[in-house]
Amino acid sequence: MIIQQGAVTASARIGDLGTVLGVSAPGIAAQARAGQFVHVRPGTSFEPLLRRPYSFNRIRRQEGEIELIVRPLGPGGEWIASRRPGDLLDLLGPLGTAFVIHRSARNLLLVAGGTGIAPMRVLAEQEASRRNVTLLMGGRSVAYLWPSDRLPPSVEYVTTTEDGSFGIGGRVTEALPELLRWADQLCACGPWPMLAAIGRMREEAERAPAAPGRAALLEAQIAVEQHMGCAMGVCRACVVVTSQGNARVCREGPVFPLGDVAFAEGEPATVGLVS
Amino acid sequence: MPWRRPRKKVERPIEVTRSIEESLEDAAAGEEEEDSVDLAGLDDATVVEAATGEPEPERGASDLALKLRETLAREPAPARARPRATTYPESGVDLAVDAARGLRLRNPVLTASGTFGQGIEYAELIDVARLGAIVNKGTTPNMRPGNPQYRIAETPSGILNSIGLENPGAVEVARRYGVQWAALGVPVIVNVAGYSVEDYVYVVSEMAGTPGVVAYELNVSCPNVKDGMIFGSDPSLAAELTRAVKAETDLPVIVKLTPNAPDVVAVARACEEAGADGVTAINTVLGMRIDTRRRRPILGTGSGGLSGPAIRPIAVHITYQVAQAVGIPIMGAGGVTSAEDALEFLMAGASAVQVGTATFADPLVPLKVIEGLAAYVREHGLRSIREIVGTALPRMVE
Ligand SMILES: Cc1cc2nc3c(=O)[nH]c(=O)nc-3n(C[C@H](O)[C@H](O)[C@H](O)COP(=O)(O)OP(=O)(O)OC[C@H]3O[C@@H](n4cnc5c(N)ncnc54)[C@H](O)[C@@H]3O)c2cc1C
Ligand SMILES: Cc1cc2nc3c(=O)[nH]c(=O)nc-3n(C[C@H](O)[C@H](O)[C@H](O)COP(=O)(O)O)c2cc1C
Ligand code: FES
Numbered sequence: 001m002i003i004q005q006g007a008v009t010a011s012a013r014i015g016d017l018g019t020v021l022g023v024s025a026p027g028i029a030a031q032a033r034a035g036q037f038v039h040v041r042p043g044t045s046f047e048p049l050l051r052r053p054y055s056f057n058r059i060r061r062q063e064g065e066i067e068l069i070v071r072p073l074g075p076g077g078e079w080i081a082s083r084r085p086g087d088l089l090d091l092l093g094p095l096g097t098a099f100v101i102h103r104s105a106r107n108l109l110l111v112a113g114g115t116g117i118a119p120m121r122v123l124a125e126q127e128a129s130r131r132n133v134t135l136l137m138g139g140r141s142v143a144y145l146w147p148s149d150r151l152p153p154s155v156e157y158v159t160t161t162e163d164g165s166f167g168i169g170g171r172v173t174e175a176l177p178e179l180l181r182w183a184d185q186l187c188a189c190g191p192w193p194m195l196a197a198i199g200r201m202r203e204e205a206e207r208a209p210a211a212p213g214r215a216a217l218l219e220a221q222i223a224v225e226q227h228m229g230c231a232m233g234v235c236r237a238c239v240v241v242t243s244q245g246n247a248r249v250c251r252e253g254p255v256f257p258l259g260d261v262a263f264a265e266g267e268p269a270t271v272g273l274v275s
Numbered sequence: 276m277p278w279r280r281p282r283k284k285v286e287r288p289i290e291v292t293r294s295i296e297e298s299l300e301d302a303a304a305g306e307e308e309e310d311s312v313d314l315a316g317l318d319d320a321t322v323v324e325a326a327t328g329e330p331e332p333e334r335g336a337s338d339l340a341l342k343l344r345e346t347l348a349r350e351p352a353p354a355r356a357r358p359r360a361t362t363y364p365e366s367g368v369d370l371a372v373d374a375a376r377g378l379r380l381r382n383p384v385l386t387a388s389g390t391f392g393q394g395i396e397y398a399e400l401i402d403v404a405r406l407g408a409i410v411n412k413g414t415t416p417n418m419r420p421g422n423p424q425y426r427i428a429e430t431p432s433g434i435l436n437s438i439g440l441e442n443p444g445a446v447e448v449a450r451r452y453g454v455q456w457a458a459l460g461v462p463v464i465v466n467v468a469g470y471s472v473e474d475y476v477y478v479v480s481e482m483a484g485t486p487g488v489v490a491y492e493l494n495v496s497c498p499n500v501k502d503g504m505i506f507g508s509d510p511s512l513a514a515e516l517t518r519a520v521k522a523e524t525d526l527p528v529i530v531k532l533t534p535n536a537p538d539v540v541a542v543a544r545a546c547e548e549a550g551a552d553g554v555t556a557i558n559t560v561l562g563m564r565i566d567t568r569r570r571r572p573i574l575g576t577g578s579g580g581l582s583g584p585a586i587r588p589i590a591v592h593i594t595y596q597v598a599q600a601v602g603i604p605i606m607g608a609g610g611v612t613s614a615e616d617a618l619e620f621l622m623a624g625a626s627a628v629q630v631g632t633a634t635f636a637d638p639l640v641p642l643k644v645i646e647g648l649a650a651y652v653r654e655h656g657l658r659s660i661r662e663i664v665g666t667a668l669p670r671m672v673e
Contacts, residue, residue: 001399003638041636046584046612047432049636092400092638229427229434230635232400234392234412236441237427246420246441268424 001095002027008087009065015143018071018115019081020057023089026064031094032056034122035189035223035255038068038093039231042076051092052076053228055118055189055254058125071115095231097255099123099187102219105131109183111172111198112137113190117146119223123187128152136179138172138194141165173197180205186220186258195222196263220258224249226268240268363405365649369659372407374627375527375553375604378490380407380462383621383660384645387608387631388413388466388492388531389438390582393452394459400638404460405645407627411448413468413494416477418444423575428564433583433610434632435562437576440468440497445481456487463487464529468494471501472519479523490527493520496535496558496580507533507558510545517549527552529606532593534560534586539593540600547601555606555629556594560586583632584610591623598624598668612640614647621660622667 006025014020028038039051058067072078083089099119101108108131112120120135127133134156139145142165148157158175159167168175172194180186180202188198202220226249229235233251240249241262247253261268370382386394388410394403403409421441428435442448448465456463465482469475479491493516495507506512513530520528530546532539534557543554559580564573572578590609598605607620608629617628633640652660 003400046633046636048429049432049434049583049632050427050429051636090637227425227427229436230390232392232638233396235390235427235436235635236412236421236438237436239421239424239426239441 001031001093004028004091006066006089006091008083008085008089010085011083014069014147015145016141017117017139017144017146018069021068021070021081021083021089022058022065023068023091024063024065025089025091028091028093029059029061029064029066032059032061032066033094033098034059034126035099035119035187035221036094036096037231037254038066038091039095039228040068040080040092041090042079044090048074048076048079050076050229051231052080053095053225053231053250054080055115055223056094056122057118059122069115069118092231096250096253099221099223099255100219101127101130101187102185105185105219107131107183107185108133109179109186110135111176111186111188111190111194112146113172113194114139114144116188116190116194116223119189120187121146121151124151124155128154132156134158134179134183136160136172136175138162138190171197173201176201177205181208187222188220188258189223192224192263192267195224195258195261196267198222199258199261199263202258221255222258222261223254224256224261224268225254364646365405368649368652369661370407370645370648370652371659372626372661372664373604374407374606375490375529377552378408378527378529378604380627382407382645383625383627383648384617384641385410385464385606385627385629386634386641387629388494389436390631390634393448393455394461394463395452395455397634397638398459401642406461406641407645408462408464408489409459410464410466410492410629411452412442413440413466414442414445414448414478414482415440415468416445416474416481418442418447425573425575426579428573428579430562430564430581430583431585433581433585434635435564435574435579435581436559437574437579439576445478449482449485453485453487456485459487461487462489464490464492466492466494466531467520468497470497471499472516475516476519476523479520483524488526490529490552491520491524492529492531492555493517494531494558496531496533505533505535507531507542508536510538510541513542514545514549517546517551521550529553529555531555531558531608532597533558534589534593540596543597543601547603551603553604553606553626554597554601555608556597556625557586557590557609560589582609584612584616586610587616587619591619594620594625595623595668598665611644612637614644614651617644617648618651618663621664624665624668626661626664 004025004027006023009024010022012020037053037055041051042048054068057069070081072081110120136158138160141161141163145159160172226238229237231250238249239246242260372383374380385408393411394409419440422437422439426438467475467478530551536542559582562581563578566573587610594607604626606627607625611628611630612633620628630641
């Protein structure tokens with residue numbers, strides 16, 4: 001983990017999903033893994049004050065370059081997303097835990113919602129030549145889907161849109177049951193309600209008889225988001241409740257085993273007040 | 276797989292002065308070396324080709340960007356022997372201060388409680404041994420799971436936090452971190468919190484003899500379970516607490532003032548009379564933000580503590596007032612982001628400063644403040660940083 005001034009090399013709007021920035025940051029690219037993130041300073045002053053966490057959307061070690069997809073939610077995201085080639089970005093990373101793909105996984109299912117595509121794209125590029133990979137992505141409309149020409153051709157791409165403008169109408173949960181029967185490893189990243197729904201469906205799938213020739217679902221991992229301060233593990237702003245008690249999304253996460261994270265009605269569960 | 280460009284060994288003179296930038300380069304080079312795979316087998320042409328690559332047409336990288344990428348990729352990090360540097364920009368400058376009675380530190384820059392964990396986390400990123408001291412996360416008698424989410428919210432030039440003193444409890448803190456503190460090479464001040472006088476005394480007794488610990492700082496922003504009164508808002512309660520803790524330990528005891536007290540100067544005075552060896556000014560200022568979409572406060576607990584540059588003028592003002600009322604040393608805290616900010620506190624009467632929230636934005640701030648203060652002493656031909664302490668205070672009439 002280092003601090004590095006990365007130089008923006010490219011910028012492209014991806015529909016209504018966000019802006020993809022290419023950033024030359026060899027020190028960070030050399031260490032980065034899928035699921036990890038960088039804490040990006042949104043300016044050079046203390047207004048806005050906090051860095052913003054963004055997952056790696058692409059890791060190109062040879063080129064010493066990373067890509068981020070940035071949705072401009074507020075002032076920090078807007079500043080970062082509006083950087084142009086040649087501009088510098090103050091990056092702290094790589095931070096947090098990474099997805100671990102089981103060696104023997106044959107059928108890898110990746111599920112993405114919104115900018116949760118970021119680590120799923122890294123996994124798709126990393127795993128496409130090693131096993132069968134299916135990426136399931138859901139969005140409000142076609143404008144919120146990841147463009148298929150930015151995926152390895154061998155990756156099967158299944159999409160759902162809430163307005164039915166592309167692919168299967170509805171949410172990712174429409175397409176999930178069948179894919180869950182096929183997969184022997186699952187990785188997902190997206191909004192909390194989506195992750196909570198996947199958790200419920202996976203439990204159901206586990207109870208159902210396995211498809212012929214399919215091993216039991218080996219492993220299911222999710223990457224979660226939480227508001228952060230330091231991202232260095234010191235402030236404890238970013239905790240989520242897990243089966244092991246409070247866990248920091250910036251250290252023990254953002255990648256957790258699916259069953260470990262406690263959800264409360266589709267929201268992250270919060271700890272009780274003790275005084 | 277991480278990679279490293281093949282490179283010739285470069286003989287370099289051992290440098291005597293390292294700036295922050297150089298330390299960072301080292302850190303980058305060091306980390307790279309740790310887990311990199313040597314691609315020495317590849318010939319240079321292949322590697323350069325791979326490193327520069329072809330721009331993907333749809334991404335439209337500009338010429339400038341390509342050039343940048345090319346230089347960044349071509350320039351291998353300098354191969355550096357890594358003898359631990361013995362001198363820094365601040366070396367040879369007298370920055371030593373008494374941060375409290377009986378607590379001489381090599382320089383006046385500390386990291387504030389709750390913003391630097393147990394000191395070991397940021398040690399991965401910066402050389403913490405260059406700091407004057409670190410203050411650990413508020414330590415309570417027993418483990419506390421902390422408050423419900425959200426625990427943090429950004430505000431203009433600041434943040435609100437409501438962490439809820441999440442910590443593993445005094446026994447665990449001493450057991451887990453004592454040995455690591457001794458190895459950090461930086462003095463540790465234990466920040467003590469509790470909900471009764473006995474709580475504070477218990478924490479101090481449990482921490483006794485822990486390696487690395489040089490003093491205690493009492494977080495008196497907590498309510499006393501007896502009457503719900505905040506310890507730091509009532510002079511007699513704060514004094515009672517100070518006396519009880521002083522009786523338990525021989526180490527310096529510092530009281531961390533809360534700006535939410537009706538009369539913070541009276542509290543400081545009472546603590547001095549009760550034997551406090553120093554005061555820290557200030558803890559966070561109460562505040563709130565509302566989520567207008569959900570029509571309720573953003574923080575899980577409703578209100579929280581405001582910190583960062585937003586509170587600096589409040590903190591400087593309290594420092595200035597307290598400095599005129601007490602004789603014990605003061606540590607200034609509240610929105611320090613630069614040496615210039617630190618100088619404000621020192622001139623207002625603080626002997627040292629604590630850097631908190633700014634570290635989240637830029638982890639190098641504490642070291643930059645040290646370097647900046649050293650430069651100030653040099654530029655102004657001072658014998659020591661102590662010469663500027665209190666220089667902005669009204670002159671005492673003889
Ligand atoms: C591990 C991790 C990975 C992420 N990866 C991506 C990504 O690849 N692409 C992407 O577009 N977004 C990602 N996010 C969310 C991103 O961090 C927020 O969108 C961003 O911080 C919002 O900042 P803003 O200035 O645009 O919005 P504002 O609303 O102004 O933000 C105000 C404050 O709230 C925090 N905040 C608001 N929403 C979130 C959120 N969802 N998660 C964490 N903090 C939040 C901000 O950091 C800031 O401190 C990730 C979050 C985490 C924790
Ligand atoms: C996330 C966070 C946690 C904090 N935790 C503590 C604590 O445990 N004990 C304490 O005395 N002060 C705590 N503080 C207050 C700081 O130590 C400091 O007094 C205050 O933030 C003002 O300084 P700053 O503006 O430089 O951050 C905390 C502050 C922040 C931002
Ligand atoms: S953001 Fe500070 S502990 Fe995770």
